[in-house]
Amino acid sequence: MTFNLSSNIWVWIAVFFTLSVYSFLWKDNPLFKFAESVTVGVGMGYAMVQWFTLSLVGRFWTPLTTDFSSRFHLIIPAIMGLMLITRLIPRFTWLSRYALAFTMGAGSGFALPRVIQAGVLQQLYATMLPIEFSLHGFLYNFIIIVGVLSGLIYFFFSKEHKGWFGSIANVGIWFLMVGFGATFGYTVMARLSLFIGRVLFVLRDALGFLKI
Amino acid sequence: MFWKKQLPLIIVFMMGLIMTVQYFIPHHVSKWVYVNYVDWAIVIAIFGAFLGYFSFLRVHITRIRKKTSNWVFSIITLASLLIMIVFALIDGKGSDSLFQNMFLYTSAAINATVFSLLAFYISSASYRAFRAHSAQAVALLLAAVIMMLGRVPIGDKISFWSAWGIPSINTVSQWILNSPNMAAKRAIALGVGLGSLLMTLKIILGIERTYLGN
Amino acid sequence: MGFFKKLEKLDRRIIYIVITLAVILPFFFPMHMPIAIQPEVKSIYDYIESLTPTDIVLFSGDYDPQVEAELSPMFDAVLAHCFEKNIKVIVANPFSIMGMGLVEPRLKKLADEYNKVYGVDYVFLGWRPGGFLLILGMGEDFNKTWETDYYNTRLVDIPLTQNIKDYDDIALVLALAGSAAYNSWIVFAYAQYRQKIAAGITAVMAADAYPALQAGQLIGIMGGLRGAAEYEQLVHRPSLGSVGMEAQSWAHVVIILFIILGNLGYFASRKRKK
Secondary structure, three states, X not given: OOOOOOOOHHHHHHXXXXXXXXXXXXXXXXXXXXXXXXXXXXXXXXXXXXHHHHHHHHHHHHHHXXXXXXXXXXXXXXXXXXXXXXXXXXXXXXXXXXXXXXXXXXXXXXXXXXXXXXXXXHHHHHHOOOOOOOHHHHHHHHHHHHHHHHHHXXXXXXXXXXXXXXXXXXXXXXXXXXXXXXXXXXXXXXXXXXXXXXXXXXXXXXXXXXXX | OHHHHHHHHHHHHXXXXXXXXXXXXXXXHHHHHHHHHHHHHHHHHHHHHHHHHHHHHHHHHHHHHHOOOOHHHHHHHHHHHHHHHHHHHHHOXXXXXXXXXXXXXXXXXXXXXXXXXXXXXXXXXXXXXXXXXXXXXXXXXXXXXXXXXXXXHHHHHHOHHHHHOOOOHHHHHHHHHHOXXXXXXXXXXXXXXXXXXXXXXXXXXXXXXXXXXX | OOHHHXXXXXXXXXXXXXXXXXXXXXXXXXXXXXXXXXXXXXXXXXHHHOOOOOOEEEEEEEOOHHHHHXXXXXXXXXXXXXXHOOOEEEEEOOOOHHHHHHHXXXXXXHHHHOOOOXXXXXXXEEOOOOOHHHHHHHOOOHHHHHOEOOOOOEHHHOHHHHOOOOHHHOOEEEEEEOOOHHXXXXXXXXXXXOOOEEEEEOHHHHHHHHHHHHOOOOOEEEEHHHHHHHHHHHOOOOOHHHHHHHHHHHHHHHHHHHHHHHHHHHXXXXXXXX
């Protein structure tokens, strides 16, 4: 069990901020607020620089200037994008609607057939499974068909959940509960993984305890 | 009124219709429209980002000017932002640059730690909130416990009964995921799919127009 | 005060200390428990095994620092596998600006380890605004959609990317997502272009992805740190995922004990009230 402390100053800055954030578990304090402000500022600075270099220069300016004869039309969407800023000026807010209309309309048009395809039809095809008279057929195909249908009936609120309809909806609730249980189990796992990630950082990168 | 309201809605309708129809027509003209629209929309998004950055700066500068509560932290935020820009200018943004290290060891580290606090809160919630109130709640808790044990190596370690041919916790968790969980999530996904379908239709037809602002 | 009464009033900080110990101690006293491989992870491994050095895998690193602990180990493990097999790699972040800062140093480090040449064996595109528009654009004109790489070189001037036209040239998209971004890949790349997609997602979202797996929209799923650990085992490169599984195991046991204790206290107080 040997420790090999890091000589990288950045690692210790990260350790300082890590502990500052954990101090919040005791109670809210200025150290936590300081860390909070730094992360917002640094994050926004990072985003701005990357946006400028990759998007504004790389995706707009470079193609426009190197290939102006065929890409000059990019100036039009650039103006439309700038029009979005008029949202902050009440008198001219309506100007931003053109850029929004252009993107929202097309975005919805793009989504419509593809969501039908991927989100509805392909999911329905995959539910149409053969009923097999075997243990596997019961544990998988039969349960999947019953689960999907009863789940859908549970979400159908145009008819009162009474009688046979209510009974099927009730079966749907059981399936949903098992599904939520699975999600809950996985959520616990996810949250703990994030903490493990920080512990691994301190043990490996800062203290040099883990050699991986 | 026409310029401020009707025309944008007409544009929404036309664009929605064109892009929906385009999907079903693999003609070169249709593809030309598609490719060029995407090209334009990306540029709109690039310039649209101005709005976000501008709002961000405005909020913090106003806070400092009016000296509202915690205004000192707005100074720290803006100073951090400025430091990032200076670092990028003097040292570039390569793998081991000041810019990259500042991001990785401050912002990324803090963000990761803030989210890891949830591990503590979920532990506390597990102790205080997850109660076996009813039979259905028991089903939820049971599925959760099987998942928690089945997804980690200790689940296999304690499944001594698997030697007698009885499925291990890992096998049961795998079945839960692929069968009842899958069925439940598909029912939800179908609902979500149909819901988002309706939403896109409402946008194209101009019924949903909150995104246009007041 | 009775035992159950005390249980009800347990200070949250005691819970915090117990969970901290449950996570930290296993690193000092490891049990080296074996990690079983699930079919949904193995299928990703098998698919990449079947690829040749002329194939390209596109890594979509759409995750922020918040979930880095779960997804970066997956990125490392699959990238190492691709480099090991001399498969070409393109890394992009269509949905996450912060994701760039997380994957770039890792990409560089692994590329150096495997002696890979930038522009020939791998390319880093980074982020552009647009999200799903980028996915749509790549379906028709890859180079026009991105224009330049992360270092502002035009894609038409880079050997690896100059001949890429559309998804026909991409063998697999690995969507590493801390959000529903993997679903955008399904809706916009699979539905229209039948692009093969594998999902590396946080454990929170893993259970929701099984309908897509069963419907054949995904070739496989890596869920959370466990998914990363399994892939590390498959490529014989145990790292953060595999090491973290010990702590994960004991922390889960402690949480289950918390649930049991909490319920014992609840039933005891209900009995008292009756």
